[in-house]
Amino acid sequence: MTSAELFDRGSRVIPGGVNSPVRAFNSVGGTPVYMASGKGSRLTTVEGRELIDFCGSWGPLILGHAREEVVEAATEATARGMSFGANTVAEVEFAELLCSRIPHAEKVRLVSSGTEATMTALRLARGVTGRTKILKFNGGYHGHSDGLLVAAGSGLLTGGVSSSAGVTDTVAADVFIPQYNDLEAVDAIVAESGGDLAAVIVEPIAGNMGVVPPAPGFLEGLRTACTRCGALLIFDEVITGFRMGPTTYGNIAGVTPDLTCLGKIIGGGMPIGGIVGPDAIMEQLAPNGAVYQAGTLSGNPVAVAAGMKTLEILIREHPYPRLTALGADIATGVNEAARRHGVAMHCAAFGGSFTCFFRRDPVRNLEQAKDCDTKAFAAFYHAMLAGGIYLPPSQFETAFVSAAHSNADIGVFLEVVDSALAQQRRNSE
Ligand SMILES: *Cc1c(COP(=O)(O)O)cnc(C)c1O
Numbered sequence: 001m002t003s004a005e006l007f008d009r010g011s012r013v014i015p016g017g018v019n020s021p022v023r024a025f026n027s028v029g030g031t032p033v034y035m036a037s038g039k040g041s042r043l044t045t046v047e048g049r050e051l052i053d054f055c056g057s058w059g060p061l062i063l064g065h066a067r068e069e070v071v072e073a074a075t076e077a078t079a080r081g082m083s084f085g086a087n088t089v090a091e092v093e094f095a096e097l098l099c100s101r102i103p104h105a106e107k108v109r110l111v112s113s114g115t116e117a118t119m120t121a122l123r124l125a126r127g128v129t130g131r132t133k134i135l136k137f138n139g140g141y142h143g144h145s146d147g148l149l150v151a152a153g154s155g156l157l158t159g160g161v162s163s164s165a166g167v168t169d170t171v172a173a174d175v176f177i178p179q180y181n182d183l184e185a186v187d188a189i190v191a192e193s194g195g196d197l198a199a200v201i202v203e204p205i206a207g208n209m210g211v212v213p214p215a216p217g218f219l220e221g222l223r224t225a226c227t228r229c230g231a232l233l234i235f236d237e238v239i240t241g242f243r244m245g246p247t248t249y250g251n252i253a254g255v256t257p258d259l260t261c262l263g264k265i266i267g268g269g270m271p272i273g274g275i276v277g278p279d280a281i282m283e284q285l286a287p288n289g290a291v292y293q294a295g296t297l298s299g300n301p302v303a304v305a306a307g308m309k310t311l312e313i314l315i316r317e318h319p320y321p322r323l324t325a326l327g328a329d330i331a332t333g334v335n336e337a338a339r340r341h342g343v344a345m346h347c348a349a350f351g352g353s354f355t356c357f358f359r360r361d362p363v364r365n366l367e368q369a370k371d372c373d374t375k376a377f378a379a380f381y382h383a384m385l386a387g388g389i390y391l392p393p394s395q396f397e398t399a400f401v402s403a404a405h406s407n408a409d410i411g412v413f414l415e416v417v418d419s420a421l422a423q424q425r426r427n428s429e
Contacts, residue, residue, distance in 0.1 A: 002047055003034040027394045028378040033385070038065030040404035043390055051390040052409050056400035058392065059207075059239045059264040062323075062352075063313060064404025070268050070309045077305035083297060091299040094308050098266070098276060101247045101311070104256045107282035109275050110299040114238035114263030115143025117273035118201065120285075120293045121259045122147060124275070125199035125232040127291035128284050133159075133196040135189060135231070137180040139366025139396075141208030142201055142236050142261075152177040156185055157192050179365040180206050181214065183221040194229030199258075204249045207239040207398040209369040210355030211348050219255040226258070232281070238263035238273070239398065244351045246315045268310030270303035319403035323352030326401045326410050330354050333414035341421040344373065345380075352401040356380065356391075356417075369396055379427070380420050387416030 001009070011017035018024045018032065025032045034046040041064050043051045053065070063070065077090070095108040111117050122134055122145075134147060142148045150160035150172040159173035176193070178185035180202075190197065204219055206212035226233040235257040240249040242265040250257050258281060262274040275282070286292045297303075327349040334347035334356055345358045357363050358373040358380070377395040384391055389412075391399050401410070 003045060004031045006034045006046065007031050022392070022394055022397070025393045027374065027396075028381040030382060032393070033390070040064045040066075041402060041406065041409050049388070051385075051388050052405075052412060053390045054399040054401065054413070055390055055392045056402055057269060059243070059398075059400060060267060060269050062243065062265050062319075062400070062402055063268070063310060064402040067310075067313070067404070069313060070306050073309035074268070074270065074302050074306040077302045080301070082302055083300055085296060088299070088301050088304070090301055090304045090308060094299075094304045097308065097311060098262070098274065101242075101315075102260065102276055103251055104258075104278060105260065105276035106279045107277065109282065109285055109293065110304070111273040111275070111293075111295050112271045112297050112300065112303070113143065113273045114236075114261065115145055115273070116295065117238065117261040117263055117275050118142040118148060118234075118236055119145035121234045121236075121261050121275050122199060122201065123293065124259065124281065124284060124291050125234065127289070128281055129198045129230065129232065131196050131198035131231070132174050133176065133193060134174060134198060135176040135178070135186065135200040137202055137206070137365075138177050139180060139209035139369065140201070140203050140206060140236070142203075143238075146171050147175060148201075150175040150177065157189060179367060180209070180212060181218050181364045183218060183225075186222065186225050190225045190229045190231075194225075194231065197229055197231040199232045199234050200226050201234040201236055203236050203239065204253060204255070205240050205244075205350055205353070207353065209366045209396050210357055210363060210372075211350050211353045211398040212363055212365065212369070213348075213350050214253075215364065219250070219253055223255050223257070232258040234259045234261065236261045239353075241265060242311060242314055243353065243400075245320050246311070246318065265310065265314075266307045267303050268306035268308075270300070270306040271297075272300070272303045272307055317403065320351065323401055323403065326405060326407075327352040327354050329407075329410050330401070330413060333410075334417050337414070337418045337421050340418075341425045343376075343421045343424050345376070345421075353398045354401075355395075355398055358395065376424065379424060383420035383423055384416055387419065389413055389416050 149164040151163040160175045160177045162172040241262040259277040331347040331349035358376040
């Protein structure tokens with residue numbers, strides 16, 4: 001069966017044909033591609049086409065697809081029993097490893113997704129502070145729990161509005177939403193409502209509006225603002241944790257949050273999430289504390305085995321300088337091609353993460369990201385796909401290189417970019 005036939009068939013029994021909305025290709029048009037397998041940097045579609053993958057399952061696959069040691073670890077764990085609903089040695093070892101890599105982590109609670117991690121972190125922050133309000137940034141994505149599906153309201157100092165049917169206005173009103181990288185707005189909110197603020201939650205490198213690095217002093221400023229008003233600073237490192245180094249980005253940047261949320265990479269491709277922080281906060285979780293949280297499959301032995309092996313390999317092989325170099329090669333190559341062809345776009349890269357923004361100037365926040373030419377992105381996306389490159393199917397996402405990508409893979413990527421932009425120029429003439 002072809003992807004088109006499968007999408008047709010899937011759409012009859014799955015809402016929109018997908019189990020997560022952005023897979024539906026709604027923002028680039030066309031039919032989603034169905035995958036048969038992945039190995040290293042390559043995907044094989046159900047049609048038997050080979051694609052070079054720069055989506056990396058949206059972040060987890062920093063070692064590429066089906067890395068042998070990870071597959072072996074998960075397979076062995078599977079054979080020993082896929083779930084016990086009781087404690088295992090692996091959970092202890094995994095928590096010890098995370099605590100040893102993340103300085104502010106004295107305790108770890110594992111969950112099954114990034115969404116659960118941020119949801120739990122916010123409940124914990126409210127439980128610990130006894131306050132109700134949350135600050136998140138416009139365009140920051142922290143999973144799909146009610147309190148985080150909130151868009152900016154009419155005024156900065158009033159709360160947000162629901163961005164999904166089914167999320168009540170009452171929930172949305174508890175969330176302040178300034179622009180990313182806007183410390184002045186944060187300070188204004190803290191001056192007005194700091195006493196009600198339970199937490200500031202932020203992706204220390206924004207990844208869900210395309211990759212947008214923090215402006216110099218931004219994370220430090222958030223730390224200062226939170227300390228001043230007594231709100232907890234939560235770094236959502238579901239993407240950035242172990243992506244820029246074998247630790248959190250907060251640790252690399254030298255800014256210590258109160259809580260860090262993890263996911264994606266720490267599961268090595270299996271469903272996982274985690275909340276880490278100091279004893280004084282983490283012990284407020286049930287069973288010792290009053291903040292309830294639980295999960296049938298939390299700390300699942302197969303997920304922990306895949307995650308543990310992934311982190312061990314990252315620590316052993318330290319692919320980070322190479323990932324950064326490949327990301328820089330991509331950005332340089334794309335930006336040269338954009339200039340050569342006179343296309344209004346630029347590629348932003350941070351470590352091995354990158355986004356091709358169809359806008360000439362750098363993007364600092366969601367407003368500017370929204371200014372991108374999404375039609376041009378859609379045409380680019382399909383030209384890249386036709387040329388054998390699989391990117392995340394939206395302008396507002398981050399693409400990733402993995403340790404399995406070769407220099408030759410990057411060379412092919414840049415050749416396809418060149419012909420995609422040449423085509424774009426011809427179409428605009
Ligand atoms: C993916 C993501 C989440 C949600 O994780 P899921 O495992 O999809 O629930 C939360 N925060 C950030 C920054 C993410 O990128």
